Amino acid sequence: MEKFVIEGKKRLEGSLAVHGAKNSVLPILAATLLTGESVIHNCPRLTDVDAACNILHYLGAQSKREGDCMIVQSGNDCCCCIPDDLMRMMRSSIVFLGAIIAKCGKARISLPGGCELGPRPIDLHLDALERLGVVIEEDHGYLNCRSQGRLQGAKIPLPFPSVGATENIMIAAALAQGETLIQNAAREPEIQDLAAFLNACGAKVQIGSGGDITIAGVERLHPAEHRVIADRIAAATYLSAAAITHGDLTLTGVCPEHLSAVLPCFEEMGCRLAVDGSIIRLTAPQRLEPLRCVRTMPYPGFPTDAQSPLMAVSCLAYGSSLFVENIFESRYKQVPELRRMGADIKVESRVALVKGVPSLHSATVRCTDLRGGAAIAVAALGAEGESELFEIEHIDRGYEAFEQNLASIGANIRRDCTSQKPML
Ligand code: EPZ
Numbered sequence: 414m415e416k417f418v419i420e421g422k423k424r425l426e427g428s429l430a431v432h433g434a435k436n437s438v439l440p441i442l443a444a445t446l447l448t449g450e451s452v453i454h455n456c457p458r459l460t461d462v463d464a465a466c467n468i469l470h471y472l473g474a475q476s477k478r479e480g481d482c483m484i485v486q487s488g489n490d491c492c493c494c495i496p497d498d499l500m501r502m503m504r505s506s507i508v509f510l511g512a513i514i515a516k517c518g519k520a521r522i523s524l525p526g527g528c529e530l531g532p533r534p535i536d537l538h539l540d541a542l543e544r545l546g547v548v549i550e551e552d553h554g555y556l557n558c559r560s561q562g563r564l565q566g567a568k569i570p571l572p573f574p575s576v577g578a579t580e581n582i583m584i585a586a587a588l589a590q591g592e593t594l595i596q597n598a599a600r601e602p603e604i605q606d607l608a609a610f611l612n613a614c615g616a617k618v619q620i621g622s623g624g625d626i627t628i629a630g631v632e633r634l635h636p637a638e639h640r641v642i643a644d645r646i647a648a649a650t651y652l653s654a655a656a657i658t659h660g661d662l663t664l665t666g667v668c669p670e671h672l673s674a675v676l677p678c679f680e681e682m683g684c685r686l687a688v689d690g691s692i693i694r695l696t697a698p699q700r701l702e703p704l705r706c707v708r709t710m711p712y713p714g715f716p717t718d719a720q721s722p723l724m725a726v727s728c729l730a731y732g733s734s735l736f737v738e739n740i741f742e743s744r745y746k747q748v749p750e751l752r753r754m755g756a757d758i759k760v761e762s763r764v765a766l767v768k769g770v771p772s773l774h775s776a777t778v779r780c781t782d783l784r785g786g787a788a789i790a791v792a793a794l795g796a797e798g799e800s801e802l803f804e805i806e807h808i809d810r811g812y813e814a815f816e817q818n819l820a821s822i823g824a825n826i827r828r829d830c831t832s833q834k835p836m837l
Pocket residue numbers: 435436437439505532533534535536537538539573574575576577578717718740741742783784811
């Protein structure tokens with residue numbers, strides 16, 4: 414059992430390079446099942462990446478890290494099933510389904526584990542794969558999938574621009590017979606990054622302007638090298654840490670365009686932003702202003718993953734901030750932990766009203782999920798006194814060198830191994 418110990422109220426100042434995007438590298442690693450040897454640059458050191466590599470190894474591929482590169486070698490033989498324990502390690506392992514079926518013509522996976530964000534069905538994934546010619550049967554919590562030979566291109570209207578479903582279709586359709594059209598596809602930067610990787614491997618993926626994606630199936634894919642985009646959510650998280658500590662932070666290696674809905678929120682709170690190419694500098698005010706209304710939406714709207722870090726900052730704003738979570742049913746798990754630190758937050762279904770307080774105080778808290786855990790760390794950085802954060806394995810899923818990065822810009826944070834689990 415590990416915990417973070419954070420002494421708050423230290424002003425963060427300095428420069429940070431932002432690691433590669435978790436939500437980009439995971440589908441790209443799944444796609445490497447189809448590409449032989451591939452070299453993935455800017456691959457972040459995350460436990461979710463470890464989980465994805467464990468799945469690749471189980472399926473018969475090899476992977477090895479060389480610095481910030483992950484080299485994946487996938488041969489012709491491929492196991493077609495993912496056991497329950499590996500599926501449960503990471504909800505997004507569903508994104509391997511399309512790749513396995515495209516390669517083996519069949520797949521057997523257990524239904525993804527429950528998720529801390531409320532029910533996360535996979536109906537859109539399964540409906541899309543059935544349109545591509547996959548026959549899917551449920552068998553005691555497992556899905557048995559098989560295709561009659563090569564997948565067949567199809568028109569796939571998505572009722573919701575699901576990121577994972579869009580990725581599954583792109584990967585499965587890359588080797589299908591004929592053309593696939595995804596209507597109302599997700600447009601997140603991670604989708605664009607996956608398309609870039611697939612096309613580098615010889616696929617024919619075209620992202621239209623109106624949210625359509627066309628994939629012209631090819632016979633085979635070949636190895637390629639690819640550099641993963643920067644993690645826009647990690648960037649938003651570190652900017653939140655600077656904002657709550659009235660700091661001055663420069664982020665390098667980022668794509669400001671990917672934060673086009675997030676940066677204006679920091680400006681609304683009174684932060685000064687300077688953007689120059691792949692560099693963002695945030696200078697925070699002594700007095701943070703509230704956020705009138707943050708509505709999470711599919712890209713290019715405000716990203717749901719940045720909701721909780723910004724909520725943490727708004728706890729210390731002069732006034733009330735409103736959040737509306739439109740993407741996930743239950744994405745306010747961080748609220749009870751923020752309240753333990755003195756935050757004044759009321760939640761009614763998808764709406765959260767945060768009434769700014771003069772100060773937060775230290776507490777013993779637990780990380781509830783990946784982004785909620787990061788938000789609690791942000792709040793602890795702005796709180797008086799020393800806080801203890803438990804269940805930090807959630808944070809390690811999506812943030813590389815979290816405590817080292819924060820300490821390098823002035824935070825008083827350390828990782829302790831501890832035997833006891835607190836009575837929370
Ligand atoms: C991806 O999850 C990201 N994960 C999430 O980031 C992110 O929050 C989410 O997209 C939205 O941007 C990865 O990329 C690994 P969705 P995903 O399919 O693919 C419903 C993080 O913190 N839905 O766009 O699971 C679903 O229940 C993680 O890094 C269906 O109803 O998101 C949810 O309410 C958290 N049926 C909504 O759509 C389906 O078949 C968005 O889901 C699929 C999804």
